[in-house]
């Protein structure tokens with residue numbers, strides 16, 4: 469998807485000396501509500517940056533929403549919505565799914581669940597979101613002397629996700645939706661009040677932080693994508709078997725996805741999405 473291209477090399481979006489100010493756009497409820505608030509002048513931000521971890525990795529429904537609704541809305545309202553990708557030295561785009569499936573890869577960049585349900589260490593958010601946005605801001609003149617302001621779409625009901633990471637010296641993280649006292653449940657009202665439909669859940673379709681109801685949704689409404697996730701889980705475990713390692717899972721139930729995601733009612737006691745800290749994903 470290239471309809472929201474980054475500025476060409478050398479083109480500055482902010483006047484020299486003015487620190488870049490942007491919103492980390494995750495494609496979900498909070499980011500879209502922020503876009504609407506900005507269109508009304510209730511959020512003093514005119515530039516939103518979406519770090520796309522890959523057209524083969526993001527929730528396909530999120531990418532469709534972005535193309536059909538968010539980008540045209542931003543354009544109509546004089547806002548910039550810029551899409552950035554992780555690129556290799558030769559300029560080619562690297563996607564998260566591509567890295568996961570790379571032949572001979574020994575490490576797993578996503579927070580797969582161990583046998584006790586705990587997520588393993590991940591590098592996906594740092595490599596495919598935080599550094600991608602950071603690099604874009606540095607190209608726009610951000611530095612320790614001129615730090616960029618990056619707004620993160622965390623709402624008051626998810627306050628525990630804020631401040632879990634100190635910003636790099638070239639950026640300062642702010643949480644404007646917290647300042648406005650907004651809850652995640654306020655977002656649909658804000659979004660629909662601008663005539664926009666409510667966006668689908670944002671996150672990678674294979675993210676181990678997804679809730680069982682979200683997996684169940686996928687199984688019911690996009691069985692092909694669900695099968696792809698099952699195959700991905702199996703591929704990761706096939707590799708780990710060869711290395712003599714324990715299996716890992718895409719849910720916290722220590723069993724294959726196909727077994728733990730019901731085809732009927734959701735499992736009881738299942739909390740919602742968003743165990744991902746930091747607010748770079750699921751916003």
Ligand code: SF4
Pocket residue numbers: 521578579590592593596671672674675676677744749750
């Ligand atoms: S949504 Fe999940 S898998 Fe995707 S980048 Fe965020 S933490 Fe990683």
